[in-house]
Amino acid sequence: MITLIDYKAGNLTSVRKAFSYLGQDSVVTDDPKQVREAQALVLPGVGHFCTTERLASSGVRDAVSEAIGRGIPFLGICVGMQWQFAGSTEAPGTEGLALFEGTCERFQTTLKVPHVGWNRFRRTRQGAQSRLLDGVPDDSFVYFTHSYRAPVVDGVSAVTTYGETFASAVERDNVFGVQFHPEKSGDTGLRILKNFCSAAERSAR
Amino acid sequence: MSTGITKRIIACLDVTKGRVVKGVQFVDLIDAGDPAELAHLHATSGADEIVLLDITATSDARPILIDVVRRTARQLFVPFTVGGGVRSLDDASALFDAGADKISINSAAIKTPEIITEIAERFGSQAVIIAIDAKRKVGGATSGEGTVAAEVYLAGGRIATGRDAVEWAREAESRGGGEILLTSMDCDGTRNGFDCPLTAAVATAVNIPVIASGGAGSGDHFVDVFKAGCADAALAASIFHFGIHDVRQLKAQLQNAGIPVRLPC
Numbered sequence: 001m002i003t004l005i006d007y008k009a010g011n012l013t014s015v016r017k018a019f020s021y022l023g024q025d026s027v028v029t030d031d032p033k034q035v036r037e038a039q040a041l042v043l044p045g046v047g048h049f050c051t052t053e054r055l056a057s058s059g060v061r062d063a064v065s066e067a068i069g070r071g072i073p074f075l076g077i078c079v080g081m082q083w084q085f086a087g088s089t090e091a092p093g094t095e096g097l098a099l100f101e102g103t104c105e106r107f108q109t110t111l112k113v114p115h116v117g118w119n120r121f122r123r124t125r126q127g128a129q130s131r132l133l134d135g136v137p138d139d140s141f142v143y144f145t146h147s148y149r150a151p152v153v154d155g156v157s158a159v160t161t162y163g164e165t166f167a168s169a170v171e172r173d174n175v176f177g178v179q180f181h182p183e184k185s186g187d188t189g190l191r192i193l194k195n196f197c198s199a200a201e202r203s204a205r
Numbered sequence: 206m207s208t209g210i211t212k213r214i215i216a217c218l219d220v221t222k223g224r225v226v227k228g229v230q231f232v233d234l235i236d237a238g239d240p241a242e243l244a245h246l247h248a249t250s251g252a253d254e255i256v257l258l259d260i261t262a263t264s265d266a267r268p269i270l271i272d273v274v275r276r277t278a279r280q281l282f283v284p285f286t287v288g289g290g291v292r293s294l295d296d297a298s299a300l301f302d303a304g305a306d307k308i309s310i311n312s313a314a315i316k317t318p319e320i321i322t323e324i325a326e327r328f329g330s331q332a333v334i335i336a337i338d339a340k341r342k343v344g345g346a347t348s349g350e351g352t353v354a355a356e357v358y359l360a361g362g363r364i365a366t367g368r369d370a371v372e373w374a375r376e377a378e379s380r381g382g383g384e385i386l387l388t389s390m391d392c393d394g395t396r397n398g399f400d401c402p403l404t405a406a407v408a409t410a411v412n413i414p415v416i417a418s419g420g421a422g423s424g425d426h427f428v429d430v431f432k433a434g435c436a437d438a439a440l441a442a443s444i445f446h447f448g449i450h451d452v453r454q455l456k457a458q459l460q461n462a463g464i465p466v467r468l469p470c
Contacts, residue, residue: 013304018282047329111210112437114331116384116414118253118467119209141211141467143284145331145383161209184284184306186248186470 002026003038007054015044018183024197035063040200045079050091052083073174073199081177102151109163114147121168127157132176140188142180211465213438215254216247221261227443237446241277251452251470254284262290278304297324311336312359325381335377339370340390353406378411389419396422404434424458
C-alpha cells in the first residue's frame, strides 16, 4: 500500500491513476498518524513551494521525517523533490527537509521559463546504480513543468539541461525524488513508478 | 548551449455531445470517433500531449462533460489538457479531479480575467492554459516591423471582442497563465499551414510557451511553425484523426529539419 500525501496543492488524481494502472493500491491522506504508519510515501506536487508550509503546520512534516528515519521508501515528485532540499528561493521562509544540501532557485536562463515539455536525463556517476531509474536508459524522455530547479549536489542521481544543468532525480537509501512527472511521462515514467513500487515491496517484507 | 527541450506535437480532440468532431473554420462538423479511444491511440502513436476541447460547452451554456474527461484520462499517461466551458474555480477543480493535468480557458478568461490568477494560485500556473482564438483584422497584414494585428474571438469564434491578440496574451501571462494556445481562425481547418507571422508575434511577446493551432496540413507546415513561427508546440486534430499523418513520421521529418523532438517515442 502506497500512501499519497495530500497537502491541498495541485491534484493527486494523475499519480493515483498511474499506481492503479500498475496494480498498486494507494491511499490519499493528510493525517500525520497515517503518514507515520505508512509502508511507502509519495509526495506529489505542482505549484508553489510555499504550499509545503502546510506540511509543517499540520504535523505531516514531522511524521514524514520519522518515517524516513525508519527507512520507509519515500518518493517526492516535482515540488515534492524540491522539498527534500533545504529550501527554495521561491518561498525563502519555508524550510525543506534538507535531506539533500542546497537551495532550489529559479532558472537563470534567457530561455522561456517555466521549462515545459519533454526533455532527457542522464545519470550522474552516483546514479549509475540507481534503483529508481533501473531499466530506463540515459537520454530517455520525461515530462517537465517547473520554474525552479534543484542544484547538482551529493545524492543527485540524474541531471537534465535547460540552459543550465540541474538535478532531475535524487536518490539516497530509500529516499527518491524526481523533478519531472513520471505519471505523465508515458512508458518511461510508468517504469520509474514501478521501480518505486518494487522498493516499497522489498521494504514491506 | 543545447536547450535540451523538445518541440511538442499535440493531438487535439474537439468534442461535442461526447463525440470527437472536426469542422472547417469552426463549422460543418463531422464525426471522428470516441474521445477515450482516440486519445489512447494518439498517445501510443507518439503524440506528446492530448488536448480535449468541448467546443460547444460555452455556446450551449452547459458544463463540460466530466464523465468523458474521466474516461479519457483513465489510461492516459501523457499530459492531458481539457477546455471548453470552464467558468469558475469549481469547474476547474472538477476537471482536475476527473484527471485533467491542465485546463484551458478562453471566454471566461476574457470576461473575468481574475479567474486566471485564482486557478493558478490553487493549482499552479503550469495547469492554466489560456486559449486565444484570433482572426486577422481586415487590412491588418504584416507590416514591415513584423507587427500583426489580430482580434480575439470568443465562444468558439462566434463573438468578436475588439481585443488585440498579442496584448491579451501578455496580460494573460501577467495574470498567471502558464501557456498560450493560439488558434488562427483564418487558417483553422484549411490544411494550408499555420499562421506563422501571428504565432511568432505572440511567441516573442511572452515568456511562456505558445502552442500554435489551426491550419496543419503537412509536415512542412510544422517545420514552418517551429522555425518561422517560433512556436514551442504545435497542435492539430484532423490530420491525425483520419490517419493522414503518422506522428512518428512527422517527428522524423522535423528531426531531419533540425528541430528537436521526442523521438523515439
